[in-house]
Amino acid sequence: MNDTDHGRAGHPPTMRDVARAAGVSVATVSHVVNNKAGARIGDEARRRVQDAVAVLGYRPNALAKTLSQGSSRFIGLVADAIATTPFAGQIIHGAQDEAWKHGYVLLVANTEGNVAAENDAIAMMLEHQVHGILYSTWYHREIAVPEALHQADAVLVDCFAEGSGLPAVVPDEEQGGRTATEELLTSGHRRIAFLNTTTPSPAQAGRLAGYRAALDAAGVTFDQDLVFPVEPHQEGGYGATSDVLASGATAVFCHNDRVAMGLYDGLRENGRRIPDDVAVVGFDNQDVISAHLRPPLSTVALPHYELGAAGVRVLLGLEGEVGRLLVACPPVRRSSV
Numbered sequence: 001m002n003d004t005d006h007g008r009a010g011h012p013p014t015m016r017d018v019a020r021a022a023g024v025s026v027a028t029v030s031h032v033v034n035n036k037a038g039a040r041i042g043d044e045a046r047r048r049v050q051d052a053v054a055v056l057g058y059r060p061n062a063l064a065k066t067l068s069q070g071s072s073r074f075i076g077l078v079a080d081a082i083a084t085t086p087f088a089g090q091i092i093h094g095a096q097d098e099a100w101k102h103g104y105v106l107l108v109a110n111t112e113g114n115v116a117a118e119n120d121a122i123a124m125m126l127e128h129q130v131h132g133i134l135y136s137t138w139y140h141r142e143i144a145v146p147e148a149l150h151q152a153d154a155v156l157v158d159c160f161a162e163g164s165g166l167p168a169v170v171p172d173e174e175q176g177g178r179t180a181t182e183e184l185l186t187s188g189h190r191r192i193a194f195l196n197t198t199t200p201s202p203a204q205a206g207r208l209a210g211y212r213a214a215l216d217a218a219g220v221t222f223d224q225d226l227v228f229p230v231e232p233h234q235e236g237g238y239g240a241t242s243d244v245l246a247s248g249a250t251a252v253f254c255h256n257d258r259v260a261m262g263l264y265d266g267l268r269e270n271g272r273r274i275p276d277d278v279a280v281v282g283f284d285n286q287d288v289i290s291a292h293l294r295p296p297l298s299t300v301a302l303p304h305y306e307l308g309a310a311g312v313r314v315l316l317g318l319e320g321e322v323g324r325l326l327v328a329c330p331p332v333r334r335s336s337v
Contacts, residue, residue, distance in 0.1 A: 095311055156168040184337060193226045
């Protein structure tokens with residue numbers, strides 16, 4: 001048997017190639033390789049198909065096998081923008097690793113928030129009979145669930161939808177805020193400012209709640225005058241510098257690393273050293289920012305990898321009954337405290 005006997009030279013053998021080599025129909029090959037229940041195939045024909053499969057090195061097409069059996073080893077992931085957002089892209093990485101660990105392949109559709117593309121992606125995954133779908137957003141927020149998503153087993157990742165009945169896997173924002181504040185309290189600071197975002201969100205409310213809880217546990221009275229609303233980007237942190245200095249705070253918890261980056265600039269311009277004069281903690285662990293500031297920024301990580309991995313486990317029923325699974329946000333200690 002040579003290459004011309006089983007199709008195009010250098011190309012993977014097809015089911016038709018196997019049928020030709022075994023002297024049987026394509027349907028018989030399909031029944032054998034898919035272990036079709038109830039198929040009437042003689043022992044000799046089955047043996048010839050199996051021998052041809054071995055000789056040719058034929059591998060069944062996974063999608064065709066899925067459609068013929070009505071089952072699937074695929075898991076879908078529909079995302080708004082996480083594939084193009086460096087730190088949130090870890091959601092895909094975590095989901096992919098966890099899916100592979102359990103014998104599944106991840107199918108990813110990045111829709112960039114386009115509703116038509118999103119509906120098409122979900123429809124395509126339903127046609128391919130995926131085991132289930134992870135629906136993810138690049139930042140933690142409440143969503144309106146696409147109608148088509150209710151046609152599959154689905155888990156929301158880094159987002160949630162009250163009253164939808166869909167399980168959600170989200171970061172524990174309150175624990176993260178508490179952890180960030182505890183980093184400063186442990187270093188001896190008692191007058192700690194908090195630069196919180198002006199944008200209503202689970203992060204805004206949760207991180208403030210964590211800040212207050214950490215202060216309370218340490219016996220430090222909460223002072224509303226030490227909470228400064230800022231735009232959640234570099235200019236927000238820079239613009240709050242004068243308020244921070246006027247408050248007499250010796251440490252600052254910033255809503256995110258971009259705010260911290262702006263505060264770094266403001267403190268430097270005012271002759272303040274970090275952490276000698278003012279300690280700073282960020283949030284998110286955007287490595288392109290936090291690890292490259294001078295001094296490197298201590299922060300709290302958004303657990304994107306674990307969000308993706310946990311989403312797959314919830315979908316596969318490995319986490320038990322889940323309404324909303326909170327994933328811990330771990331501290332990342334560097335040199336700013």
